[in-house]
Amino acid sequence: MTTTHLKDPETLWYFPFRSLSSRLLLMLFLTNLILVPLLIIYVLDTAAQNYKDRFIDQARSDAQWIHSLLETSPSRSDAQTLMEELVLNAFRQSIQLLDAQNIQLAGAGIALDSPITNLNEDFKFGQHEDHLYWISLPLHKTGTDITSTLRLAYDETPIVEDINKLYARSLQLAFLYLVLIAVAVTGFSRYLAVSLNQLRKAAHRIATGDHDEQFLPRSRTTEIVGLSNDLEHMRQQLLERSNRLSEQTQHLRSLLDQIAEGVVTFEDDGTIVTCNPAALTLFACPAGIPANLRITDWLPDLQIPRWSENGSYPSVQTHLNQKHTDELMTIEMTISPIKHKDQQQFLGLIRNISERKRIEDERRQHFDGLAHARRLSSLGEMAAELAHELNQPLAAINLYIQGCLKRLENSSAYPSEITVAIKKASLQAQRAGEIISQIRSFVKKATPKLRKTDLNQLITETVQLLEKELAAVQVEFRLDKNLPMLNIDRLQIQQALINLITNGVDSMQTIPAEGRQLTLRTVQHDHDVTIAIEDCGHGVAKNISNQLFSAFASNKESGLGLGLAISRTIAEEHNGKLDFRRRTKEGTIFTLTLPITDKNAQTDEHHT
Structure with missing residues (x-):
């Protein structure tokens, strides 16, 4: 179990990037750290551009004024004197008067570092990185055709210094602003951290199951009060639900303790997690579950299935030897998949079905006795008919034999006629033997020998x-x-199939050969399998439909009426049933239904 450690509200606020307040502080500080410099840069660029524009306007206005003065100057010496006076102003660094061949006519100011031909006119402030702003103007002397060029240089350094001072003051103000923002947000964060930490402590108490302490916030901030009210409401609801859940858990525990069946939960490797007292009593463990006990320690023959959330697992029956009585006990276990804390487990419901099995065995024996008595009763009825049924073939045998004797006494008898007569006598004798064999099968009480059988393969072999x-x-x-x-x-079911298929074939003898069709169908249901044998013959006569499965009830002129009776007896001995229905068209459908899991029939192990 993970333990959560809460920090004190006085120290929680400065844990970097952990608390909400520190993250809020960091977010606000970074926002101002980004936006304020951008804003200052924008303002400073605008102010610097204004400085430069004013400098350029002033320089060009001054150049125009000097240009007008020099145009009215009478001589070169006067122009030189005027230029020397004009450069006394620190704003003007150089004034040069050039002729058409760029030869200096007059000039004053700083010495030129470059040849006159390399002096270019500036169009922007600080264009040539020489801290001078050069302006070139054409100069026309009044009354002459002589053209000269006036070149002036103005000092950019004062403007650059003013702009740098402006940048420095702005950065100082920005830093001071950020410090004030940081202090303000830090104070607010400390205040917010105390309230949030109080809420967090209350939420931690609720999360760890401590629902008894009522929550009262210290801060009266609207948002904090709203969160506190919601938290207190949640605490009360959780407290009520916890009490109800505790009562339900106690009730379920009482039910599990009192239930007669054993209830066991175990993991997919067989390790037992929980079990109720009934299971402990069933497996003779009154002291509780030993450590690392597996379900296979109690039930060695149990095969733990693969866990599947939507899986369907059949009930398992096995035998358990009771230690205190040394008696063999039959138990039934139903397994279901469950999940507990994302762990795959199984729920086992264990029942002692020894008494139920005993009652079922007694009931089965009772039914077998009733069936045997029913067959014996039918045998009494059969005896009356037996004499009549056997009288005809035996009388025919006697007549054929007498005829043979007379022909043998007469030397003129034809050997071929004797042969035919003796063959007929043999056939009648075989028929009488078949009648006796079927009667014995019908009357005899025999326990079926059960084996695992592929029903489709058995039908194909039949x-x-x-x-x-x-x-x-x-x-x-x-x-x-x-x-x-x-x-x-296998043999009994095959005999029943032979009887049903033969009946279907016999019922189609009166229809054309191309229309004789026999359909064999198998269908699986939830708890049984049905074999359907469908013919397209003349069907079952209405006068015998109610007695069709009784002895000597036959739909054929030469039939004895024992085949269907024997087949139904075989079906009942397998806890199944044999029935029929008429088709919509001509024909009959016989259905033999057999259970998938025969809990009442004994397996071969009990008969070997």
């Missing part, structure tokens, strides 16, 4: 066994490829 019977029939397979393995008696 069709291959009936290749001759299906030679004139078009067989269409519509099998679900994702069927699970079923725990069934």
